[in-house]
Amino acid sequence: MEMIKCKNLCMCYENHTVLCNLSFSVKRGEFLTIVGENGSGKSTLVKGILGLLKHKGGLELTNVKRSEIGYLPQHTPVSEDFPVTAGEVVLSGCLNGMGFLPFYKDKQREKTRVALEKLRVSELEKRRFRDLSGGQKQRILIARALCAAEKLLLLDEPATGLDPVVRAELYELIGVLHKNEDMTVIMVTHDLAGAVANADKILHISDKEDHGFFGMVEEYKQTTLYKEMVGADAPTGAI
Amino acid sequence: MQMFSFDFMRYALIAGVLTSLCASLLGVNLVLKRYSMIGDGLAHVGFGAFALTAAINPLPTWAAIPIVGIAAVFLLRVSKNGKIKGDALIAVISSGALAGGLILMTHFNVRNDINRYMFGSIFALDKSDVIVSVICSAVIIALYIIFYNKIFLVTFDENFAKASGINVSLYNTLLAVLTSVIIVIGMRFMGALLISGLIIFPPLSAMRIFGGFKATVICSAITSVICFTAGLIITFYYSLPPGACVVAVNLLVFILFTLIGKFRKVMK
Numbered sequence: 001m002e003m004i005k006c007k008n009l010c011m012c013y014e015n016h017t018v019l020c021n022l023s024f025s026v027k028r029g030e031f032l033t034i035v036g037e038n039g040s041g042k043s044t045l046v047k048g049i050l051g052l053l054k055h056k057g058g059l060e061l062t063n064v065k066r067s068e069i070g071y072l073p074q075h076t077p078v079s080e081d082f083p084v085t086a087g088e089v090v091l092s093g094c095l096n097g098m099g100f101l102p103f104y105k106d107k108q109r110e111k112t113r114v115a116l117e118k119l120r121v122s123e124l125e126k127r128r129f130r131d132l133s134g135g136q137k138q139r140i141l142i143a144r145a146l147c148a149a150e151k152l153l154l155l156d157e158p159a160t161g162l163d164p165v166v167r168a169e170l171y172e173l174i175g176v177l178h179k180n181e182d183m184t185v186i187m188v189t190h191d192l193a194g195a196v197a198n199a200d201k202i203l204h205i206s207d208k209e210d211h212g213f214f215g216m217v218e219e220y221k222q223t224t225l226y227k228e229m230v231g232a233d234a235p236t237g238a239i
Numbered sequence: 240m241q242m243f244s245f246d247f248m249r250y251a252l253i254a255g256v257l258t259s260l261c262a263s264l265l266g267v268n269l270v271l272k273r274y275s276m277i278g279d280g281l282a283h284v285g286f287g288a289f290a291l292t293a294a295i296n297p298l299p300t301w302a303a304i305p306i307v308g309i310a311a312v313f314l315l316r317v318s319k320n321g322k323i324k325g326d327a328l329i330a331v332i333s334s335g336a337l338a339g340g341l342i343l344m345t346h347f348n349v350r351n352d353i354n355r356y357m358f359g360s361i362f363a364l365d366k367s368d369v370i371v372s373v374i375c376s377a378v379i380i381a382l383y384i385i386f387y388n389k390i391f392l393v394t395f396d397e398n399f400a401k402a403s404g405i406n407v408s409l410y411n412t413l414l415a416v417l418t419s420v421i422i423v424i425g426m427r428f429m430g431a432l433l434i435s436g437l438i439i440f441p442p443l444s445a446m447r448i449f450g451g452f453k454a455t456v457i458c459s460a461i462t463s464v465i466c467f468t469a470g471l472i473i474t475f476y477y478s479l480p481p482g483a484c485v486v487a488v489n490l491l492v493f494i495l496f497t498l499i500g501k502f503r504k505v506m507k
Contacts, residue, residue: 096403128450
């Protein structure tokens with residue numbers, strides 16, 4: 001069952017064409033990783049899927065509503081002095097899909113509790129968000145995305161700025177969510193090793209025309225595209 | 240309690256407590272969104288608007304509310320998309336409104352009001368002002384509670400809020416308009432130059448001590464009510480200007496809370 005259909009998509013951002021002739025699809029229960037160089041339009045595509053940026057057709061959400069997508073933004077610029085507990089952050093994810101309902105009910109509180117448990121951060125609930133480590137913050141934000149997600153998790157660079165151990169743990173957690181919860185996952189990342197190790201499918205966006213790739217991970221590993229990237233990536237990519 | 244046998248004291252207490260409460264609620268979001276100076280800028284626009292209502296005499300002072308409201312929306316829109324950015328724009332608008340106000344007041348010979356509008360007066364309110372402030376405060380508090388969760392998300396993370404289908408610019412506009420209402424009501428007794436203290440101090444004080452958002456909002460509200468009442472009592476007994484006393488009490492509480500916050504950090 002297809003959730004996202006994308007055919008010959010073009011997207012512009014402030015009069016620059018960022019994406020051109022992009023085609024791919026996401027089926028229910030799949031784990032798709034989107035890779036590509038800086039500025040190749042990964043985040044633009046994410047915003048297109050979320051409906052935050054307009055496009056001229058070609059991108060279609062089927063069998064999933066926008067309110068069923070849980071989103072982890074690339075940057076969550078939380079100022080140093082923002083007073084908020086981790087629990088409050090996660091609970092706010094439940095607003096997605098609540099429509100005009102003003103207050104949280106037991107259902108949302110339960111969802112929050114379960115999300116915290118799944119990300120193994122229940123003990124952080126009462127802590128101040130600003131006091132948490134980078135990895136803990138990221139888990140809290142993924143828990144928030146999970147509260148917002150009925151069917152699809154959309155993660156924009158979840159592992160940026162984390163050290164390798166924490167990063168590996170995070171990927172493992174996302175993998176568990178994908179397998180155990182039957183959650184469809186789309187993840188944008190810079191980290192090719194992590195992408196190849198965890199995903200079912202890869203979408204490689206390249207600004208050079210006809211140089212992109214969309215398909216299974218195994219096929220991707222055979223491409224020169226991958227080999228070039230790994231070559232450039234070698235010091236960190238090879239474990 | 241004898242002082243509250245005077246009408247003007249009762250009016251000031253009712254209108255002042257409600258106004259401080261609303262200002263402190265909205266203030267939490269304004270401070271965290273880095274809009275602290277908007278209160279100050281809008282108060283200057285309020286001064287200009289009051290000058291206008293004083294010049295065109297039959298207009299009641301409440302006619303200033305829509306003028307300040309429009310300025311608030313304009314400030315938000317332009318500071319986001321325009322060529323002049325946030326703080327510079329606020330400076331342009333405040334000095335412009337101040338200049339316009341002074342010219343109007345001098346030209347129409349109502350200069351006596353300048354002091355009152357700038358620094359506030361404890362005798363500024365009559366019964367109709369109290370009724371207007373009660374109605375406006377009730378509406379603001381109700382809206383704040385109903386939209387509390389959405390306003391929080393818009394303040395905390397605009398990107399995520401947008402992705403959750405929340406109309407971010409609508410809530411930002413709501414915040415700005417409600418702020419302008421509270422400023423017009425409050426500047427009668429607080430004064431145009433001091434009203435922003437009512438918005439900024441209680442949230443900042445609360446943030447020294449509390450780490451959660453809800454806790455901060457509640458503490459901010461309680462602090463503002465206590466500080467206003469204390470300031471009003473001092474005003475009465477020492478015949479001082481009300482705005483200055485309320486802000487001074489707020490400043491003391493801020494220093495106290497900062498020390499408590501530092502002390503707790505050291506103890507940990």
